[in-house]
Amino acid sequence: MGKWTRRAFIGAGALAGGGLVLGVAGATFAPSRHSVRPDDADATGQLNTWILVTPDNIVTVIVPHCEMGQGAQTALAMMAAEEMDADWSLVRIKEAPALDEYANAYILHAYFGAPRALERGYEYGMYRLARLAGLQITGGSLSVRTTGQYGMRVGGAAAREMIVAAAAKQFGVKASECTVANSRVTHASGKSATFGELAKAAVRESVPSHPALKDPDKYTLRRTAQPRRDLRSKVDGSAIYGIDFTTPGMLHAAVDIAPVFGGKLVSVDTAAADKMPGVKRIVKLEEAVAVVADTYWQARKALAALEPQFDDAGHGAVTSATIFDAFDKALGAAPDMPAGATVVKADYRVPFLAHATMEPMACTVKVTGDRAEVWAGTQDPLNSRSTAAKALDISAGQVQYTNLALGGGFGRKLPGYHDFVAMTARIAKEVSPAPVKMIWSRETDMQHGFYRPAAMARFAGALDASGTPVAASYFYAGGGDGESTFMPYAIKEKTAKGRDAKHHVRTGPWRSVLNSQHGFFKEAFIDEMAHAAKKDPFQFRRDLMTDQPRFKAVLEKVAAMSNWGSPLPPGEGRGIAITECFGSIVGEVAHVAISPEGALQVKTMYAAVDCGDVVNTDTATAQVEGGIMFGLAAAWLGEITIAEGKVVQSNFHDFRTLILSHAPAVQVQFIRSNAHLGGLGEPAVPPVAAAVTNAIFAASGVRVRALPIKNASLKMTT
């Protein structure tokens, strides 16, 4: 009971109780090189959509992506509902459980009773579907542009065709004569039936392999602002995050991890802590020591009484300065420039950055014999499950994983970065069968991240006699790739080359991955080129966008939004920057004011966004607003430094981030280019740093080339 479309496999079957279940899965294309680690070869499958129509006339959309604040679950369900012409108030959303080959039975068992009531034929289709489902990553701003586009739309359209076919038979009319609106199929004769009434019969219709997708001009639900379905639980305190989970008999663990990455536990005297109230067990791991106690506070207190000795894995002499010195050496001389031109040169640097999710790493594991149950909030439930299984030396099938709400992700909880899940599993094994919840202190969280890589860039550019740029090239250390180094400018000579400079600090994907650092580098330098050419930075960029109409439209839009060029009082300035990230082009203008003492105020940020088209206008706007604040927090205040091989910062007092008084007003507008859908969770981050530092230059004449901005003196130089 299933068919292949070009990109995916569609299967359909009956639910216990007479409903229709339809699934779409695909596994054979890599949606973005940034979505997964490059060495994770099998991590390409993304699609896994399930749509259920039950006799109570409810459409349930099961989404394979977690909700970490981006509103993607609501947007995805909107895409399915739009294709179905379903009544949005009768659509429910559920998150898929972390199971692959047994997902079919599990979903049906969990939501609709035992699978034994299934019709024959269903099992095979669903089995294949589930096998194809692959990972459940929420990252790379992928949810809407892949699952939505190829899963939700196709699934919704297929379900609609099957329901209409069933209605046509029941009415004794042609399917083409039926219309659908608000979860009801109607014929001109006056006959009509709801999706719920037709669900059982729809199961017997053949599954369309190429269901016709709706003409975007006929959208009624998409492109509107719909409230997120999960938000009530996030204003009344009822949402359950990973850290909130409890289960009877649960113990609590606090840990101390070797402060230098790669360090090992050498020794720890547990005599005193063992006797402290509530302490159940002190667990020594290779790289850490954990106290397991009745309550978390008891565990924390006993942990504080330990004086574990860790080695430094030979990295004890590493500092931020030695890392940047190595970058500097690796970069060598700036790129060669043509003779006779006016040459502009500049170096830029950005620090390591923590994700600092508001919810510190937390996980609960219960080990019973050769099985385990795991609860956490991560960006990839299937990977969390396999991570726990590996730590326990059992198969993934022996682990039941439940994903809970995430208190922020930003890349920290992507596959490959579930160290806290593995650690909890190892601790739980020692106290089996008691369940144990491990919570990292903020200090542990801050010092054991997978940081946005520190990076450095060395640019050289050349202007001909008319002030037209003929070259703009750079070398970089700290990571980069073709997408992140792309410049949309028609400049004859532009190359970006990476130079290797390894260090021991753990790094990982951080909201917008490589684009936050390269967005700053490229857009700060092009601004310096514009000033060297004595041209307006907006006009200079625009003149170079001769073969990039989408970039040009975004740039013009954001300039218009910000009243670019209109006079400002002394001490104020505007800066512009534009980048492409995960398929979306975002242009931003920062309007800043700098006091005579050098205090920065970011008054307003303007953003124009071309992400192809927008699904839920409100959540799309919220993602851009949030991305700008996240980028601004990093550009202005964010900094992780290294001394003695360790992270220096320990909490929010020294890893500073935005509060309300810093926050600018934000204005967001979208351009509907109808290009392939781009992401929205991340693309607003990369232009921020350059927009703000370019604005600071316009306001004060100070060119900030090393982030964060807080380390620079912005006192007027004149």
Add this chain to the structure above:
Amino acid sequence: MTQISLTVNGQPRTLDIDPDTPLLWAIRETIGLTGTKFGCGVAECGACTVHVNGKAERSCVMPVSSVEGASITTIEGLASGGTLSPVQQAWLDLQVPQCGYCQSGMIMAVSALLAEKPHATDAEIDQHITNICRCGTFARIRRAIHTLTASGEGGA
């Protein structure tokens, strides 16, 4: 272990607890109300904000012994019956939360401010609302507070 008596969301409670346990962990673990969040443990981020006798306090650094006899309100106690408080409703109307983790503390801090100053100015808002949000919901937080200060009903 010591017996500590206090009132939480209108209900009298007697806890058998280590007296130096921060109020945060007493609320989350001993009482079992998990809407109040742990963010930093050093009163920097405000995720743990609750009302102690009507005042916004960061519960992660407040020993439970120091609130003997106090009346505590947590995010779970803000709504009456099924009706959200004006601040909660404004948060929903403006779709403020993203991940939502910091919002309990944010809502508690704003509720306490507006109870005292229903028409708080921007300067007062900036001075009192110093909670951290990493998703970056600040633009909507300010808009939501403005709808409440305009009506003067945020303290209700």
